[in-house]
Amino acid sequence: MFWLFGLLTPFFGTNLTIWLALVAVATVYLYRSVRKRQSYWQNKGIKCIKPAFLTGSLSVVRNKSFAEKILEVYNEFPGERYHGMYQFLCPTLVIKDPDLIKQITVKEFDHFVNHRQIADAGADPFWNKNLFASRDERWRDLRSTLSPSFTSNKMRIMYKLIEECAQQFVEYFQKQSKDLVELEMKDTFSRYTNDVIATTAFGVTCDSLKDKTNKFYLMGKDASDFGGWRILKFFAYGISPTLARLLRVKVIPSAVSDYFSKIIDETVQARKEKHIVRPDMIHLLLEAQKGRQHHDEEVKVSEGFSSVSESEVTKNRRKQEITLEDITSQAFVFFLAGFETISTLLTFAFYELAVNQDVQNRLREEIQSVTEELTYETLLGMKYLDMVVSEALRKWPAAVLTDREVSKEFTIQPTEPGEKPLLLEKGIVCWLPMFAIHRDPRFYPEPEKFDPERFSDENKHKINPTMYMPFGAGPRNCIGSRFALLEAKLIMFHLLKKFQVVTVGKTPDPLVLDKVQINLTAEGGMWLGLKKIE
Numbered sequence: 001m002f003w004l005f006g007l008l009t010p011f012f013g014t015n016l017t018i019w020l021a022l023v024a025v026a027t028v029y030l031y032r033s034v035r036k037r038q039s040y041w042q043n044k045g046i047k048c049i050k051p052a053f054l055t056g057s058l059s060v061v062r063n064k065s066f067a068e069k070i071l072e073v074y075n076e077f078p079g080e081r082y083h084g085m086y087q088f089l090c091p092t093l094v095i096k097d098p099d100l101i102k103q104i105t106v107k108e109f110d111h112f113v114n115h116r117q118i119a120d121a122g123a124d125p126f127w128n129k130n131l132f133a134s135r136d137e138r139w140r141d142l143r144s145t146l147s148p149s150f151t152s153n154k155m156r157i158m159y160k161l162i163e164e165c166a167q168q169f170v171e172y173f174q175k176q177s178k179d180l181v182e183l184e185m186k187d188t189f190s191r192y193t194n195d196v197i198a199t200t201a202f203g204v205t206c207d208s209l210k211d212k213t214n215k216f217y218l219m220g221k222d223a224s225d226f227g228g229w230r231i232l233k234f235f236a237y238g239i240s241p242t243l244a245r246l247l248r249v250k251v252i253p254s255a256v257s258d259y260f261s262k263i264i265d266e267t268v269q270a271r272k273e274k275h276i277v278r279p280d281m282i283h284l285l286l287e288a289q290k291g292r293q294h295h296d297e298e299v300k301v302s303e304g305f306s307s308v309s310e311s312e313v314t315k316n317r318r319k320q321e322i323t324l325e326d327i328t329s330q331a332f333v334f335f336l337a338g339f340e341t342i343s344t345l346l347t348f349a350f351y352e353l354a355v356n357q358d359v360q361n362r363l364r365e366e367i368q369s370v371t372e373e374l375t376y377e378t379l380l381g382m383k384y385l386d387m388v389v390s391e392a393l394r395k396w397p398a399a400v401l402t403d404r405e406v407s408k409e410f411t412i413q414p415t416e417p418g419e420k421p422l423l424l425e426k427g428i429v430c431w432l433p434m435f436a437i438h439r440d441p442r443f444y445p446e447p448e449k450f451d452p453e454r455f456s457d458e459n460k461h462k463i464n465p466t467m468y469m470p471f472g473a474g475p476r477n478c479i480g481s482r483f484a485l486l487e488a489k490l491i492m493f494h495l496l497k498k499f500q501v502v503t504v505g506k507t508p509d510p511l512v513l514d515k516v517q518i519n520l521t522a523e524g525g526m527w528l529g530l531k532k533i534e
Helices: 002-012 014-037 066-074 098-107 136-150 152-174 185-201 215-223 228-239 241-246 254-274 281-289 324-355 357-368 376-380 383-395 481-498
Strands: 082-087 090-095 180-184 402-405 410-412 422-424 429-432 499-503 527-532
Touching (some): 090 098, 098 429, 136 281, 152 185, 152 376, 152 481, 180 185, 185 281, 185 324, 215 324, 254 281, 254 324, 281 324, 324 357, 324 383, 324 481, 324 499, 357 383, 357 481, 357 499, 376 481, 383 481
Parallel strands (some): 090 429
Antiparallel strands (some): 180 527, 402 429, 410 422
């Protein structure tokens, strides 16, 4: 470098030398700072995936899908209850032991209340007001306020709205002149989930199969796209939360948040002025705003193996005051979760039914055995349907991992020979990699096999409930699990009653997961056929 100083100094003077020296000092400082932060687990004597400089344990350029990379990380140290890795500069502990997962998510929940923050509250208030992003006492109070809106009784109220969307979906394909219609299923089912969320959460009626470019659908596609350049947002926050705050990095583009905010504002105003009451989520959130929502007596019907219940941690707390901005944020995150995760579940569930015709035939027999009008109770009482959905959620959980951030110091006590107590300081992140846990042969023999019999009455007791978490675990589980299951089961019932789902020429074989999208997606699309049943 000194030869460069000598070459350029005559042209730029001694100031150049000073600037280059400062750059050199800054470079050395940056290097040492990064290496110090990426030595956290080594200094504690914890087995750890060796990090790359700055980018950490996960390669920025992937040769595998994000889900498969998580599986690779999980399997790095067989036999260990946990091990370390780095999300860029953030020390992260990968949790693999059932007792430790239960301790973190349930028994010692007070030490692990929050998810890791992915956007600054000041820079992105639209995102940070929602339940998923809320933290500490605000999360507790908000969950207590909102949870009465998601009980089974409330799902029963919205049942007809969802069923109308399912019937509209099926009728569209029944009217097609072809006996076999080839479809890219992710796009197709995202149109169904879009219409369901539009009517139940925003009071907007859509038919996204007929009107393929309706603005509500296009905004939903934009909001749920976390591939391409948008990944850089998360890179920025992973490398330097301070820099991300300075740059005012947002999770959701302003055009999207403004669009959905306007819809909610106009809908709420119209309902108040015209005294409109509609059995949907906006009505329930407005009732919560008035303090009229309380935990009611649940419908006495089994909701299925996958459903999660509300924790006592958030019941009977003081109610959080809900503003119109809060309602908008909750409705939007409800939309985002429903649009992406449920369409992903349906895409992979129907793929498994297409390649496992014996399972599909048995499920159709159960569906066709329902000769009277389908009711909420009848749908939830269908055992084989629940087994199929539970296995699809096991093999293909739409959220491949969840996390918990240490909110106050916690020590993991040793239970195995050679272990030492591990102190986790405030701010350390723990990963619960559901995709990998659900494919661990210790808990699920032949994990790559699609086998609904795992969830039969004879076998389901063999499953460790702690290691089955398609909707998360503990008090911070998914508040909308009942809604998701109802939406998925309704479309499966109505579609399989009229159509056989089959493989076609473009069906992926073997199935390869997309390497670009963070979301669980098939590379090249998930192409299947709907064949009319005579």
